[in-house]
Amino acid sequence: MADKKLVEAITSMDEDFAQWYTDVVKKAELIDYTSVKGCMVIKPAGYAIWELIQKQLDERFKATGVENVYLPMFIPESLLQKEKDHVEGFAPEVAWVTHGGLQPLQERLCVRPTSETLFCDFYKNDIHSYRDLPKVYNQWCSVVRWEKETRPFLRSREFLWQEGHTAHATMEEAEERTIQMLNLYADFCEQVLAMPVIRGRKTEKEKFAGAESTYTIEALMHDGKALQSGTSHNFGDGFAKAFGIQFTDKDNTLKYVYQTSWGMTTRLIGAIIMVHGDNSGLVLPPKVAPTQIVIIPIQQKKEGVLDTAYQLKDRLSNFRVKVDDSDKSPGWKFSEQEMRGIPIRVEIGPKDIEAGKCVLCRRDTREKIEVALEDLEAKAGELLEQIQTDMLERARAHRDSHTYVAENMEQLEETLNTKPGFVKAMWCGDQACEDMIKEKYAATSRCMPFEQEQLSDKCVCCGKPAKKMVYWGRAY
């Protein structure tokens, strides 16, 4: 019965992208809904993707000197209130614990929506001297934001993430770390998730509550909507002053530290789905595919077929490989492999064995390749690399062909309404223009990219002298 549901047709992505997305997350068995409104179960097929993301991201973190820690999930109300921009940004969307056991609490506690205030409270006691700096800490945990509208992976009341929090002796060093982590995120998205991103800075309007500057990576989904995929914030010494985090410098004077934070979340799984998926389901980049190769025996009851399938599995043990020896039909198994986005399917039947070959089928292009059995291991390795590279290139081509330029409001409106994608346009730097574009077209400034172009010398909105090129778009 579970199998039957899986291979039922899913909604076409061109017909109804939102429904297609919901169908994929359910039918690829990534999540399940729960009795807790706005919270989901991440099922084995979904969680295994997260584990691969965690492992590869964590290795990259540690190579830059990051150390992992764990801080409490609760924040006393008085602590949350210490930095005023921060509390204004988060207080409306936190969950409050008011009772412990059978007793009301003396002070209510919020479930962390993010942990800047806790890290500040910790650093205040842990940092004394320049010798204690820098602190480059990270934690893997879940956070809670009481969202009104939720969607699996993209926006849920509880989600999993990592949050890095660092403290430095100088503003320059903090800025360097902020940019370093943004670049690490961007490289990770491109090299591991096969997802190209635009690197840039958020406008004042869009920056993180309490930050001096926020940097972002923005990806374009298949439907032309933008997805903020990771952010990195430089707090300057704002939090340090609010919390009193001081150190004795080499010159024997007391100074405030400079802080950063940066995070990526389970939202990345949503991004993978919406960048690479197709009308047959999920398409996973090999580097985050829990199963990279599935071997499907044809006429598996014939003598020698299953044995050969298991021999091939042993020979492919460098990869994440499975044999599907269930009693379903091969066609059914093909559909399942496609729905789950497994990068390579190996078909092996009596005729193949006789001919000393097998067939590899790519999930991304559906190309079929005949391979001599003795070449299988080498060929599978090459093909996984090729798929990883090709997926990034296809995503980049899609992004580039869906990036437009607008020089005035008419062009901006027409593009946003008829050509889903990024729109590059010049901006005067005035928030009034940003507000107007958001109000009129429901589009936001995604970022001021590091790679600036001089498209014109006038703001797309007001016509005054332009200061920055901005990527605009409708976003998840």
Next chain:
Amino acid sequence: MADKKLVEAITSMDEDFAQWYTDVVKKAELIDYTSVKGCMVIKPAGYAIWELIQKQLDERFKATGVENVYLPMFIPESLLQKEKDHVEGFAPEVAWVTHGGLQPLQERLCVRPTSETLFCDFYKNDIHSYRDLPKVYNQWCSVVRWEKETRPFLRSREFLWQEGHTAHATMEEAEERTIQMLNLYADFCEQVLAMPVIRGRKTEKEKFAGAESTYTIEALMHDGKALQSGTSHNFGDGFAKAFGIQFTDKDNTLKYVYQTSWGMTTRLIGAIIMVHGDNSGLVLPPKVAPTQIVIIPIQQKKEGVLDTAYQLKDRLSNFRVKVDDSDKSPGWKFSEQEMRGIPIRVEIGPKDIEAGKCVLCRRDTREKIEVALEDLEAKAGELLEQIQTDMLERARAHRDSHTYVAENMEQLEETLNTKPGFVKAMWCGDQACEDMIKEKYAATSRCMPFEQEQLSDKCVCCGKPAKKMVYWGRAY
């Protein structure tokens, strides 16, 4: 300044074991206290131990077919109440969320103290047919129990753990999985943490709220107190009936599933401290030591010393190795290495270099061993294995020499009051005797061990015919 604090003398464990423990967790920089009463920060040195525990435990889980998932951290009150023994056990110690954002919630949510009810709610929708069984799921997460008295790692209001939750078609299969996981835990404690444990079953009085039977592994700490180190529960079909989790079996009839759960926590870090630590601080088993070898250069400003230290580091790259090239004195560095429990210290100075040798110093025995530089890698590997083995043997010898036998209440009282350790004694199976022993001597039944002995034929308490041999003890 941080260094100075670190090497200040810690309280002697014989003088005040509780204070010794607190000194070690603080001075080895494993934890810090927080503004959130009863919750701690797990600092890098502590969290890195947890990461090594997680990695090695998770590998063992997956080798038995366990799949990881993630379920919400909130449980609606109505869901918690569905199984009556379970809610009675946990309701008095949960934290309640009553507001989301600025609105009161229609139904309050507790922060999970354990996730049986959530898994049941999930399985109810996910299990339909015998083909969907077994489900062998696990999650790594934090849980909250509103304890009145807390101690770092041993008992805190929030702690990290894994909780496995399985569903099976038959009671036999559920029982098999319950025992399998208990044995996996015991092997892990012995082989990885170098900590011997007694495997057994809890009495009715001590079993988990809602379980049909609870199995436990019990370890003995250096001070003679017991520590419950992992538990595995067989729920029978009790939860399945309360939640309506049914499947269509091969014979086409509807049946209830049989369930288990099993967990280990960050409490294991407390166990490592209290089983292996000494008056110089932490002593880490090599398999969970974040740094296994620290190289300490002597007269490091002399030409060639630091270079050689780094060459040795490269040659030891199969291990978790660091060079301490800070400007502290060697003696200071030795004390730090001891406080942090790093298994091997390598001393290398100008004279050693001239003689083509270096000195290895074991943390556990303080034995010093001269090694020719060309033998270093092989010797270090052997020594780490030797330390791991010796630590287990010493802990086992301590446990065995602190395990006593009592045949009547006088002997039990005398032993509990004068000889801290386990006491083996026969029991009639009547809870009244268990209650009396707890009330009189503040000792609890730790477990009915799988390896039973016939010490006598009478209950230690009432003198009636004995049914079981029980391990009794005072416990953390």
